[in-house]
Amino acid sequence: MPSRKVTISNRLGLHARPAMLLAECAGTFTSSIGVRRMDAKDTVDGKSIMQLLMLAGTAGTVLEITAEGDDAAAALASIAELFERGFEDDE
Numbered sequence: 001m002p003s004r005k006v007t008i009s010n011r012l013g014l015h016a017r018p019a020m021l022l023a024e025c026a027g028t029f030t031s032s033i034g035v036r037r038m039d040a041k042d043t044v045d046g047k048s049i050m051q052l053l054m055l056a057g058t059a060g061t062v063l064e065i066t067a068e069g070d071d072a073a074a075a076l077a078s079i080a081e082l083f084e085r086g087f088e089d090d091e
Contacts, residue, residue: 003066004076005038010089014057016049018087023049025078031069033079038062046079 008014014022026033026046033046037055039062044051046065057063063083067075 001066001068002072002076003064004080006063006065006080006083008057008059008061008063009083010086011059012089013059013061014052014055016053018082018089019049019052021082021087022052022079023047025082026075029067029069029071029075029078031067031072031075033075034066034068036064036066038064 010018022035023046034043035046035052035055036043037057043066044055046052055061055063065076065079067073069075
């Protein structure tokens with residue numbers, strides 16, 4: 001299963017707004033999207049805001065994003081871009 005590691009770079013971490021943006025982005029793809037903290041074993045549904053918030057991701061937390069389906073590569077690239085932009089949270 002394709003995966004990509006990302007680091008939460010925005011100062012406030014994966015709070016409600018970034019979680020919503022991530023879930024909305026993931027929801028545009030047909031692939032199943034999983035997200036897990038690298039320091040934990042449980043994976044949450046990347047299309048669920050509530051499950052994403054349960055990760056309690058703070059700035060500097062490393063996550064692994066997995067995608068399974070026909071558009072998995074595009075999904076990973078799009079989601080990684082959100083993290084690279086810091087969810088435009090610190091502007």
